[in-house]
Amino acid sequence: KQEVTQIPAALSVPEGENLVLNCSFTDSAIYNLQWFRQDPGKGLTSLLLIQSSQREQTSGRLNASLDKSSGRSTLYIAASQPGDSATYLCAAGDGGGADGLTFGKGTHLIIQP
Amino acid sequence: NAGVTQTPKFQVLKTGQSMTLQCAQDMNHEYMSWYRQDPGMGLRLIHYSVGAGITDQGEVPNGYNVSRSTTEDFPLRLLSAAPSQTSVYFCASSYSGQDGQPQHFGDGTRLSIL
Numbered sequence A: 001k002q003e004v005t006q007i008p009a010a011l012s013v014p015e016g017e018n019l020v021l022n023c024s025f026t027d028s029a030i031y032n033l034q035w036f037r038q039d040p041g042k043g044l045t046s047l048l049l050i051q052s053s054q055r056e057q058t059s060g061r062l063n064a065s066l067d068k069s070s071g072r073s074t075l076y077i078a079a080s081q082p083g084d085s086a087t088y089l090c091a092a093g094d095g096g097g098a099d100g101l102t103f104g105k106g107t108h109l110i111i112q113p
Numbered sequence B: 001n002a003g004v005t006q007t008p009k010f011q012v013l014k015t016g017q018s019m020t021l022q023c024a025q026d027m028n029h030e031y032m033s034w035y036r037q038d039p040g041m042g043l044r045l046i047h048y049s050v051g052a053g054i055t056d057q058g059e060v061p062n063g064y065n066v067s068r069s070t071t072e073d074f075p076l077r078l079l080s081a082a083p084s085q086t087s088v089y090f091c092a093s094s095y096s097g098q099d100g101q102p103q104h105f106g107d108g109t110r111l112s113i114l
Helices: none
Strands: A004-007 A010-014 A019-025 A032-038 A044-051 A056-059 A062-067 A072-077 A086-093 A101-103 A107-112 B004-007 B010-013 B019-025 B031-038 B042-051 B054-057 B064-066 B076-078 B087-094 B109-113
Touching (some): A019 A032, A019 A086, A019 A107, A032 A062, A044 A056, A044 A062, A044 A072, A072 A086, B019 B087
Antiparallel strands (some): A019 A072, A032 A086, A056 A062, A062 A072, A086 A107, B019 B076, B031 B042, B042 B054, B064 B076
């Protein structure tokens, strides 16, 4: 059974810093790895999706990498802003997408103005 | 562009009552799924569907029932509510079975069982 772990569970940094969120998974036979953002009381917003054949994806100040052999993914946030404060979730896609996603418990991020 | 719409947003039930959580998407997605989110547990898959007329169980299906009569709708039924089903429920959709398609989530239904 796939297990996804996110470290750290919580992180508080001053505005402007670059930061890295970590995600590890136990079964490297994944189809994709997806990063989400969740604001309090809201649903999940997809940030980046990395297919199993890819090494990284970028969107604006966000960069996500995937290393299947080591079972790791990182989300890099450049020049953090208070608006980046949220919970960030990573999820491993198994079974070609038909079997849903296995989620980590998330990293609660606070960017201090 | 509505995306994934869940109703109701909040609901309080008594133990033993039944209810249906509604989920609708307007993106013509084949794949739809239901998750529950509990503190300290993360999101867990309840049921999913790869197309109209096809459903299957996820990690935590007990006490829930689903059907998929149309591409747009994927309701989740609680047959006899129990306090352990107090949770936030999310519906998601995507294009079916392709590894490059992100999943789109609704805003959730917050359900309390007394």
